[in-house]
Amino acid sequence: MPSKAAADTPLFAEREEWADVQPLEQYEGVNPIAPIFYSPEYKDATGYFRAIVQAGEKSARVLELTENIIRQNPAHYSAWCYRYETLLALLPPPAEDADAGAQPDIPPLLAAELALMDELAVTFLKTYQVWHHRRLLVPLARQPRRELAFIQRGLAVDAKNYHTWSYRQWLLAACYGRGAAADPAMPDAVLDEAAGVWAGELDFVDAALAQDVRNNSAWHHRFFVVYGARGQADSEAERARIFRRELIYTKQNIAIAPSNPSAWNYLRGVLRETNTPFAAVQDFARLYAYPHSADETRDVVDLDNPAPGADAELPCVQAMEFLADAWETEAGAEMWKSLANEHDTIRRQYWEHRIRDAHQTIKPAVE
Amino acid sequence: MSIKATSTDGFPTSTSRSQAETESVLLEHLPDPASSAATPVLQKNAHMQFLIRNLVQGFPTRYISQDASQPWLLFWTLQAFSVLQVALDPGNKQRCLEKIMAWQHPDGGFGGGPGQAAHLLPTYAAICALAIVGRPGPGGGWDEVDRKKMYAFFLSLKQKDGSFLVAHHSEVDVRGIYCLLTVATMLDILTPELVDGTAAFIASCQTYEGGFASASHPPFPVSGSVLPPPAPRPPLGEAHGGYTFCALASWVLLRPYMEQTAEPKPEIDLKNLMRWLVHMQGTEIELGGFKGRTNKLVDGCYAWWCGGAFALLEALGLGGIQNADSDEVPVDSGVAAGVWDDVDESLFNRNALQEYILYAGQHPAGGLRDKPPKNADAYHTLYCLSGLSSAQHHIYPSRVRKSQVLEAWEPSGWSLLYVPNENARKVAFAELLSWTEEEGGSHIVGGKANRLNATHPLTNLTITHTEALTAHYYAQKVPERIRTAPKADPAA
Ligand SMILES: [Zn+2]
Numbered sequence: 079m080p081s082k083a084a085a086d087t088p089l090f091a092e093r094e095e096w097a098d099v100q101p102l103e104q105y106e107g108v109n110p111i112a113p114i115f116y117s118p119e120y121k122d123a124t125g126y127f128r129a130i131v132q133a134g135e136k137s138a139r140v141l142e143l144t145e146n147i148i149r150q151n152p153a154h155y156s157a158w159c160y161r162y163e164t165l166l167a168l169l170p171p172p173a174e175d176a177d178a179g180a181q182p183d184i185p186p187l188l189a190a191e192l193a194l195m196d197e198l199a200v201t202f203l204k205t206y207q208v209w210h211h212r213r214l215l216v217p218l219a220r221q222p223r224r225e226l227a228f229i230q231r232g233l234a235v236d237a238k239n240y241h242t243w244s245y246r247q248w249l250l251a252a253c254y255g256r257g258a259a260a261d262p263a264m265p266d267a268v269l270d271e272a273a274g275v276w277a278g279e280l281d282f283v284d285a286a287l288a289q290d291v292r293n294n295s296a297w298h299h300r301f302f303v304v305y306g307a308r309g310q311a312d313s314e315a316e317r318a319r320i321f322r323r324e325l326i327y328t329k330q331n332i333a334i335a336p337s338n339p340s341a342w343n344y345l346r347g348v349l350r351e352t353n354t355p356f357a358a359v360q361d362f363a364r365l366y367a368y369p370h371s372a373d374e375t376r377d378v379v380d381l382d383n384p385a386p387g388a389d390a391e392l393p394c395v396q397a398m399e400f401l402a403d404a405w406e407t408e409a410g411a412e413m414w415k416s417l418a419n420e421h422d423t424i425r426r427q428y429w430e431h432r433i434r435d436a437h438q439t440i441k442p443a444v445e
Numbered sequence: 446m447s448i449k450a451t452s453t454d455g456f457p458t459s460t461s462r463s464q465a466e467t468e469s470v471l472l473e474h475l476p477d478p479a480s481s482a483a484t485p486v487l488q489k490n491a492h493m494q495f496l497i498r499n500l501v502q503g504f505p506t507r508y509i510s511q512d513a514s515q516p517w518l519l520f521w522t523l524q525a526f527s528v529l530q531v532a533l534d535p536g537n538k539q540r541c542l543e544k545i546m547a548w549q550h551p552d553g554g555f556g557g558g559p560g561q562a563a564h565l566l567p568t569y570a571a572i573c574a575l576a577i578v579g580r581p582g583p584g585g586g587w588d589e590v591d592r593k594k595m596y597a598f599f600l601s602l603k604q605k606d607g608s609f610l611v612a613h614h615s616e617v618d619v620r621g622i623y624c625l626l627t628v629a630t631m632l633d634i635l636t637p638e639l640v641d642g643t644a645a646f647i648a649s650c651q652t653y654e655g656g657f658a659s660a661s662h663p664p665f666p667v668s669g670s671v672l673p674p675p676a677p678r679p680p681l682g683e684a685h686g687g688y689t690f691c692a693l694a695s696w697v698l699l700r701p702y703m704e705q706t707a708e709p710k711p712e713i714d715l716k717n718l719m720r721w722l723v724h725m726q727g728t729e730i731e732l733g734g735f736k737g738r739t740n741k742l743v744d745g746c747y748a749w750w751c752g753g754a755f756a757l758l759e760a761l762g763l764g765g766i767q768n769a770d771s772d773e774v775p776v777d778s779g780v781a782a783g784v785w786d787d788v789d790e791s792l793f794n795r796n797a798l799q800e801y802i803l804y805a806g807q808h809p810a811g812g813l814r815d816k817p818p819k820n821a822d823a824y825h826t827l828y829c830l831s832g833l834s835s836a837q838h839h840i841y842p843s844r845v846r847k848s849q850v851l852e853a854w855e856p857s858g859w860s861l862l863y864v865p866n867e868n869a870r871k872v873a874f875a876e877l878l879s880w881t882e883e884e885g886g887s888h889i890v891g892g893k894a895n896r897l898n899a900t901h902p903l904t905n906l907t908i909t910h911t912e913a914l915t916a917h918y919y920a921q922k923v924p925e926r927i928r929t930a931p932k933a934d935p936a937a
Contacts, residue, residue: 102560104558104559104560105547105559105560106559107540107543107544107547109540110503110540110544111500111501111519111537111540111541111544112499112500112501112503112504112518112519112522112541112544113503113504114503114504114506114508114509114511114512114515114518115503115504115505115506115508116506116509116512117506117509120509120512124512128560131560132560150509151509151510151512151513152510153510153511153512153513153514154512154513155513155557155561155562155564155612155615156513156556156557156560156561156562158614159562159612159613159614159615162614163614206616207615209616210615210616213616214614237459238738238741240659240682240683240685243682243683244658244659244660244681244682247662247679247681247682248662248681251662251679251681252662252666255662255677256676256677257662257663257664257665257666257676258666260665260666261666264666289458289459290458290459290460291456291458292458292460292461292740293458293460293740294683294738294739294740294741295683295738297683298652298654298682298683298684301652301653302679302680305653306677306679306680307662307677307679308677309676309677334454334456335453335454335456335458336452336454337451337452337453337454338454338740339724339739339740340739340740343653343654343739344653346653347652347653347654348653350653350717351653386454387454387455389454389455389456390454390455391452391453391454391455394452422728423729424726424727424728424729424733424794424797425723425724425726425793425794426794427790427791427792427793427794428719428720428723428792428793431764431790431792
């Protein structure tokens, strides 16, 4: 399969092996409005593509044609879709006597497709279609480990790429989630590695956050791994252990860089998920919600309440908001006022809304 | 007031570094308050020239990347004209019509170009473009949309978790669901069967941050049977402005059908959603623009996806004219003026958002953009303008208008599909038509000359275009508004 850029290859119109196809021009009308100025190469390839689709041909040369189009326009979803259908038509059917739980052999055609996708996904990182096509190939190849390694390379290029992260999450849920165990087509070898894979994901997040503690995609991934994909642990003791681990992890990361909304949102998420009142963490938040004080003591290391460093810019608005939300009382209203008038003025109307809202709920309780 | 840079806590990372770079670029675009440039001007003429260039001369070769989004290129351009209060002449409308109808797929729905497979996203864009340039009757487009086949196409994309593929062999995501629901609502092809389970899917896309992700993982294996509940349905990807708009708008559009869904009724965490949306607005140093994800950079298009979402929150009872909108009080009773507090109930900073678009969103050569020093493009031109418009005007779901539309409902109204629930259909129609511009509720930074047309918070068409197209398919009349209508809409 050629992997050269379209510009280096002759037009399909000039190729002997395509002489039997009459290209179909795109309907443009007599006097087209808002046309796109196509390059000759694009016009050529898409003309042959329309003809192939009309004829319903699903042969090896269709793979070459669709690859050519995709390299020129990776968002051409019709070309991707037709390519997938052609692949399915050309791949040998799975062996009849194969053990349902066995790892399938990879036919050469599929291996070539996977290699091509490794190249294209990095070149066209921001295109929906490249990621979806990979997803379609996973049930055919059933090698999720290979995919996890590939994704790691993708994230090295773009650490916050939405498609890359959501693909990783899909892969984990589909191959190692609760549903995968009930999937008769899932190879035993894949199921056996699940526990190790989930544990590895926490290290993966750790490494991403060590690179950039403000990477919200990595924080979201942590939530997905700890709570989202598999739900809460069955045993009370295990739930408590995980909760404590997540609290310490988050607090330590907040201590490194306090004004980090990703970390505070994660903290809120963990508390909400475990039905823990925010007030349970107020001693920690208090350390961050006020200006540095003269009598700060940093020599006492409190694991539960790690203190801000000397470089921390205090007060941290996220800590102030956290405390106000934890209290929702007169003291909370004071905090909201301070946010509205001084520390987070762009959101003044929201803070005022919170004050009004809290008053409405506080009042009846007082009367 | 001094403008404070975003804290780095003496701990720079790649996020804080690109944030700081952006802040310094944006600061350069903030004029000295003493200078004459302190009154920002929307360069309507330059933007119009940019749009005309695209429409008449066409799109340069680099737009090949959007060859599968041809309906979008046209919709972005046409709707930007509408927001700028410009209507096309009949000749150009006809040329657009011809182009749009060539995208209709023989098996229903619209593709990204002639001969391309049908897809939910271009289907929305094509129908919206038709709302702007089409009309009833032969050759007018509206009666040439094959709604029966479109309905069959929609149903063929339905998944057992209540979601929809965007096209055959393609991905599931909430953008597609928004596009499907908007079109199905306007075209009167929304049925309980079509949307069964969809609200629960939408709800499952809400993340712990409060915003919505692109999709969720189904609670059952890729192949095989359904797991016994409650299996997790985790969101795939983090909370994101574009997906959040689409999910929230879908939620609002699904409401007339939610009463019928089986228990337990799906729920979303509205307060957490509101909090997340509010926090997407950048601070003063970011000129009050919106970002699309936590710890990412501000970008003009989120003026619509995030800024525009606040109007949708009002439909769910958050913000805006709360509890009793002034509409509930007869205009001539003399009570209206004094009773209700004169508080701006907006949850976000409308003025700051307008300043972001005016100072940073406009490209000096015409067209609008993500942020300086980027180029303008057709997509950002529309969404910056729509976002600016939504920050200028207060459009809210009026209960008075809704009951007026319900009263005017013609039971003889003919429907294309079987109607298992006439009432839901009627309510869907009335709710779409209930959106009303609050009189005297506009705050236009830079003065009247910067005024844009209001857009419908659900469709991102003008209210006039939304109502005309929708009433056509429901075979209903649009009742005249009781109070003075919003300012004349020359695009109508
Ligand atoms: Zn953008």
